[in-house]
Amino acid sequence: MPTLRDPLWNNIRVEGPYLRLLDAAPFQRLRYVRQLGLAHLVYPGATHSRFEHALGAFHLTRLTVRALEDAGELTAVPALDRRLVEAAALLHDIGHYPFSHALEEIGVPHHEEVAASLLCEGPVGAILREDFAPDAPERILALVRGTSDSPLQGLISGSIDLDKTDYLKRDAMMCGVAYGEIDVERLRHALCIVRAPDTGALAVGIREKGLSALESLLFAKYQMYRNVYWQHAVRSATAMYKRLVEDGLLTGRVHANALVGFTDEGLLDALTVGGASPLLTAIRERRLFKRACEAPAAELTGIDLEWIAEDRARIRIAEDALAKTHGLQPGELLIDYPRKARMLGLDLPLVTRDGTVRRLTDSGIAGAINLPILADQLYQSARWLRVFTVTRCELPREAVLTALAGA
Known part of the structure; x- marks a missing residue:
């Protein structure tokens, strides 16, 4: 073997x-x-x-x-x-x-x-x-x-x-980094097969003794999103890459149905056909765009900005309009507002110490951290709206938010 x-x-x-x-x-x-x-x-x-x-x-x-x-x-x-x-x-x-x-x-x-x-x-x-x-x-x-x-x-x-x-x-x-510590053995051995209380179907659940291990998974995920996956420089590089590939799709250098067949370097090579763009050269030479403005999601309640995470055509228009307002060329200003639905979500059967099976969703259990509510709070803390520019500058936050709210 x-x-x-x-x-x-x-x-x-x-x-x-x-x-x-x-x-x-x-x-x-x-x-x-x-x-x-x-x-x-x-x-x-x-x-x-x-x-x-x-x-x-x-x-x-x-x-x-x-x-x-x-x-x-x-x-x-x-x-x-x-x-x-x-x-x-x-x-x-x-x-x-x-x-x-x-x-x-x-x-x-x-x-x-x-x-x-x-x-x-x-x-x-x-x-x-x-x-x-x-x-x-x-x-x-x-x-x-x-x-x-x-x-x-x-x-x-x-x-x-x-x-x-x-x-x-x-x-x-x-x-x-030291953020991914999870009590893997405790978590695995706390898993069980139970009948879900709402559907009656057999499903993977967790025994109450595994809640501490589940907490370790939740905190590890939050720390990794905050410090690695959604770290500002990582998101700058990601925003540059997204715009680069989007430009390639719009110009016909690459086609959407062929993307999954590429390796990392294979796609970058395909995007160099006809000459490398400034964005591609910047990525290869690690000249990342700089933070010009940022705001945590927790401070953006009441402002409808979720479209930034899903409407790419609207984002490009907003990016280029903001760039023009601040004396930059199209493609020299990028907007980033990552979203991952239920990034820290919890929804699974929980077997309590007395043998009762309940769903661990909107409410916690007595004597333990309310994990579902905590998960939402951690998600809002890890998520930031950022504007990146090709050169270092500082954009007025309120003016940027007002422009985006009206975009």
Whole structure:
């Protein structure tokens, strides 16, 4: 049985059909897609790939399935469902675009939607049908999208899926920061299979003894978003990259339906055809745009600015109008307001010490932190509206907010 050496989890064993999936060309592409996009321009160690992360998620899922089996939790879960959830963990990021999530912010289909053709067709689809089941690709796609009725769905997509556990610890380690500490063993061994109190369906839940470990996951995620994923220089590089690719799509240098086939460097090379743009040169030489104005989301209540996170055509108009107002050229001012729905959301069955099953959603439990309310407060704290400019300058915040509110 082949053993792969992993810097986070040490030895990871991969055999049989899982090894065939790993060796398939669509999965091998993930070796050349950085896990954290352009974060390596700020954290030099952040050059790890989606390949490594997917392997880690597979490893944790396999360990968790074994732990649930040993605890007698999976008697009602067919063996095929267990194998499919392990395959889904390995393949959950197969549809990722170059430089990770950034391109999803300019309106291209989400990577979980793109995964459909990669999972159901080509070499991956063939392996899944031959080695798992004729309907395996469709069932794995449902797991990846979070729409499966499998009792193990929560291990792949949910409040405490193992994808999060791997990437938080891996990203923190590779960035050299101390923010990703999670009590992984306690969390895994507190998981159970229960009937959800609202639907009666079997689902992954957590025992009350695991709440402290769940808190560690929540705080790790908040710290990583605040200090790494949404750190100002990382977001500057991301805003530059989004505008660069958007320009490439508008000019026809690249086409949206071809984006998922690129590696990181492959896409940048394609964007150099006909000559590198100033933005591309600035990214390659790490000449990042500077903060000219910023405001935390918590101070923006009452101002409708959510469109900045979703309406790219409107954003470009607003960016270029602001640039003109302040004596800059089009493309020399960028607006950034990241959004991740339910970034710190919690929604899962909780088994209390007296055996009662309830949903951990809008209200906490006596004697513990109100995690759902805290999650929303932390999200507002981590999220900032920022305006970046090609040269260092300071823009008046109130004037900028007034202009954006009327854009």
